[in-house]
Amino acid sequence: MKDGLPLKVSDIDTPALLIERRILEINIRRMQQLADDNRIILRPHIKAHKMPYLALKQIAAGAGGIAAAKLSEAEIMIKNGLDDIQIANQVVGPTKIERLFRLSQKAKISCAVDSPVNAREISAFFAKHGQKIDVLIEIDTGLKRCGLNSPKEIIKLARQLIKLKGINFRGLMTHAGHAYAASGKREVAEIGGFEGRFMVETAGLLRAAGIPVNEVSVGSTPTAPHAALIPGITEIRPGNYIFNDMMQVALGVVTVKSCALTILATVISRPDKNRVVIDAGSKALALDKGAHGLEQLKGYGHILKKKATLERLSEEHGIIKYDREEFLLGEKVRLIPNHACPVVNLFDFAYLVDGQKVLELIPIEARGMMT
Amino acid sequence: MKDGLPLKVSDIDTPALLIERRILEINIRRMQQLADDNRIILRPHIKAHKMPYLALKQIAAGAGGIAAAKLSEAEIMIKNGLDDIQIANQVVGPTKIERLFRLSQKAKISCAVDSPVNAREISAFFAKHGQKIDVLIEIDTGLKRCGLNSPKEIIKLARQLIKLKGINFRGLMTHAGHAYAASGKREVAEIGGFEGRFMVETAGLLRAAGIPVNEVSVGSTPTAPHAALIPGITEIRPGNYIFNDMMQVALGVVTVKSCALTILATVISRPDKNRVVIDAGSKALALDKGAHGLEQLKGYGHILKKKATLERLSEEHGIIKYDREEFLLGEKVRLIPNHACPVVNLFDFAYLVDGQKVLELIPIEARGMMT
Numbered sequence: 249m250k251d252g253l254p255l256k257v258s259d260i261d262t263p264a265l266l267i268e269r270r271i272l273e274i275n276i277r278r279m280q281q282l283a284d285d286n287r288i289i290l291r292p293h294i295k296a297h298k299m300p301y302l303a304l305k306q307i308a309a310g311a312g313g314i315a316a317a318k319l320s321e322a323e324i325m326i327k328n329g330l331d332d333i334q335i336a337n338q339v340v341g342p343t344k345i346e347r348l349f350r351l352s353q354k355a356k357i358s359c360a361v362d363s364p365v366n367a368r369e370i371s372a373f374f375a376k377h378g379q380k381i382d383v384l385i386e387i388d389t390g391l392k393r394c395g396l397n398s399p400k401e402i403i404k405l406a407r408q409l410i411k412l413k414g415i416n417f418r419g420l421m422t423h424a425g426h427a428y429a430a431s432g433k434r435e436v437a438e439i440g441g442f443e444g445r446f447m448v449e450t451a452g453l454l455r456a457a458g459i460p461v462n463e464v465s466v467g468s469t470p471t472a473p474h475a476a477l478i479p480g481i482t483e484i485r486p487g488n489y490i491f492n493d494m495m496q497v498a499l500g501v502v503t504v505k506s507c508a509l510t511i512l513a514t515v516i517s518r519p520d521k522n523r524v525v526i527d528a529g530s531k532a533l534a535l536d537k538g539a540h541g542l543e544q545l546k547g548y549g550h551i552l553k554k555k556a557t558l559e560r561l562s563e564e565h566g567i568i569k570y571d572r573e574e575f576l577l578g579e580k581v582r583l584i585p586n587h588a589c590p591v592v593n594l595f596d597f598a599y600l601v602d603g604q605k606v607l608e609l610i611p612i613e614a615r616g617m618m619t
Numbered sequence: 620m621k622d623g624l625p626l627k628v629s630d631i632d633t634p635a636l637l638i639e640r641r642i643l644e645i646n647i648r649r650m651q652q653l654a655d656d657n658r659i660i661l662r663p664h665i666k667a668h669k670m671p672y673l674a675l676k677q678i679a680a681g682a683g684g685i686a687a688a689k690l691s692e693a694e695i696m697i698k699n700g701l702d703d704i705q706i707a708n709q710v711v712g713p714t715k716i717e718r719l720f721r722l723s724q725k726a727k728i729s730c731a732v733d734s735p736v737n738a739r740e741i742s743a744f745f746a747k748h749g750q751k752i753d754v755l756i757e758i759d760t761g762l763k764r765c766g767l768n769s770p771k772e773i774i775k776l777a778r779q780l781i782k783l784k785g786i787n788f789r790g791l792m793t794h795a796g797h798a799y800a801a802s803g804k805r806e807v808a809e810i811g812g813f814e815g816r817f818m819v820e821t822a823g824l825l826r827a828a829g830i831p832v833n834e835v836s837v838g839s840t841p842t843a844p845h846a847a848l849i850p851g852i853t854e855i856r857p858g859n860y861i862f863n864d865m866m867q868v869a870l871g872v873v874t875v876k877s878c879a880l881t882i883l884a885t886v887i888s889r890p891d892k893n894r895v896v897i898d899a900g901s902k903a904l905a906l907d908k909g910a911h912g913l914e915q916l917k918g919y920g921h922i923l924k925k926k927a928t929l930e931r932l933s934e935e936h937g938i939i940k941y942d943r944e945e946f947l948l949g950e951k952v953r954l955i956p957n958h959a960c961p962v963v964n965l966f967d968f969a970y971l972v973d974g975q976k977v978l979e980l981i982p983i984e985a986r987g988m989m990t
Contacts, residue, residue: 517765
């Protein structure tokens with residue numbers, strides 16, 4: 249221990265969150281390279297890590313700003329020196345609109361809208377203070393969550409936005425999260441290509457209608473490399489790529505060697521010759537078997553260096569079934585989570601490690617930022 | 620607002636966690652009454668709420684102590700004045716055993732064991748300091764997680780424990796969590812009855828072998844009312860009952876009127892006439908469809924006063940499908956979660972409310988206590 253920090257991974261009390269520095273840095277560089285090669289902006293979505301420390305690393309590597317899902321996440325990021333944030337979400341209701349205004353006094357802020365009612369409320373608040381907020385229309389490219397998908401309705405909303413005094417209409421944004429339901433690489437590429445083309449074509453329709461479009465922002469981790477290739481795209485907003493996880497592996501986007509985030513757990517019980525129990529359950533690994541409520545994966549995480557399945561999770565227990573492998577009581581195992589983003593949200597801090605060496609403790613400062 | 624606290628529920632920014640005081644107090648009283656009627660100890664499991672404030676309320680109502688799943692949870696509870704805690708889990712490895720020892724210097728502490736290897740390690744540490752720790756053998760009554768289920772092995776382990784210098788063998792404990800897979804009330808009653816009888820019979824076998832058994836501790840929220848009836852049971856350890864949730868409703872244990880915990884969310888998008896999106900996703904509601912990795916429920920929570928299904932969760936979005944009901948943009952809705960325990964673990968605080976009136980902000984101090 250130095251300053252209370254364990255020296256080696258094997259000294260860390262469990263369950264714990266580990267980030268492998270070398271993989272992390274490769275992941276950051278690789279996505280930045282993709283953006284640079286295509287001369288577009290990388291705006292990483294920080295809901296994947298919730299750590300100002302990592303957001304600043306992404307900016308240092310060349311990112312043009314960040315995206316956040318929540319105002320509270322943005323508030324933490326601004327406090328830590330981030331100064332260009334897209335709230336990649338709807339901001340609805342008077343309390344949130346006032347908070348959006350306060351954020352916009354401290355940093356460059358934009359948000360998404362998909363409704364004229366909401367847009368008018370946002371505009372009224374900013375106009376009252378003699379100001380404008382940058383706004384993008386959210387487009388639904390297939391996820392069926394928020395956003396418009398009819399070109400007619402999109403043009404109609406854009407026409408309304410450019411007339412609103414408190415709004416500075418900047419362009420279009422989408423998240424093709426339904427790519428997480430793809431059967432593999434080929435379908436991911438198709439969804440990413442469609443995402444890019446639909447957005448660029450829609451931007452073209454707006455321009456043809458005399459509405460200037462400056463930003464065409466797309467991207468999830470799987471679709472970014474495909475959407476980025478479509479000329480006219482100005483920005484990608486992947487988040488998960490900084491860590492990767494078993495969802496990305498299942499899609500064929502990366503291999504386990506590109507997964508930077510692991511959970512360290514301890515074998516706490518061997519009640520049966522084919523069953524062992526670890527001290528990481530759903531309160532450490534989350535229950536995701538895919539993104540957006542999808543169920544793509546078997547088990548609840550990938551156990552490194554073992555041929556065994558994490559079959560069942562209670563809140564504090566993970567139940568492993570195995571045939572040949574031996575697990576010792578007290579043995580520590582490392583797991584790649586199915587979905588990194590909700591896992592990070594369960595921990596207050598992560599250990600940055602280099603193999604067996606513990607480098608640093610990183611606080612997850614935006615963890616639990618709900619509103 | 621007074622001291623930053625919203626006056627009314629409708630003023631609360633979302634997503635937020637609400638606890639309905641009247642239901643909470645009825646739930647606390649009802650389980651205490653069950654224990655009192657059967658002249659046994661109620662030892663509530665605090666992993667369900669993680670709030671010292673509520674643990675102290677349970678003690679004030681008559682609970683004989685609390686149970687915790689983690690040493691870190693116990694540490695927070697002791698700091699807040701709780702002084703009798705059962706770690707209802709295995710405590711494995713030198714770091715954790717040292718922490719167990721330190722806790723035992725501050726409060727009455729016991730823990731579970733299911734392995735002689737672990738028991739010897741615990742004993743060695745306590746004996747080195749000339750002390751003993753209270754220990755219960757964990758019994759597997761059907762959940763197939765930790766614990767022993769063969770009477771022969773249980774007797775063998777008990778014989779080993781009574782010889783260990785650092786261990787004070789107190790008795791047996793189990794958690795019949797497989798009751799959450801029951802088809803309904805009748806099967807829950809059967810599982811609870813079996814749980815109680817198996818434990819009492821096993822205690823009888825130990826006594827017949829000359830091993831004194833002081834404590835026979837059982838219970839989950841659904842099985843407690845059934846196991847408690849078996850003469851010889853000394854203690855129940857339910858947790859979830861303080862709130863209840865849709866899992867308990869599905870089992871027929873309670874109705875929605877007994878559910879004290881709700882999530883307040885806002886409608887942030889109405890992109891389609893049959894689809895609205897709320898600002899509570901898997902990072903607010905968790906993905907549980909049952910306990911222990913089971914899938915008993917449809918949807919991701921029960922929307923109060925609406926005929927609609929919460930069909931899909933992204934991390935920050937809940938997608939509601941509906942036929943007849945109208946949802947307005949900006950409208951606030953309340954949801955009973957499928958599983959209250961992991962939901963509490965996602966929030967830093969909860970609002971104690973009485974109908975529309977906000978009474979108090981309760982910090983969830985043991986939230987995120989992982990180790």
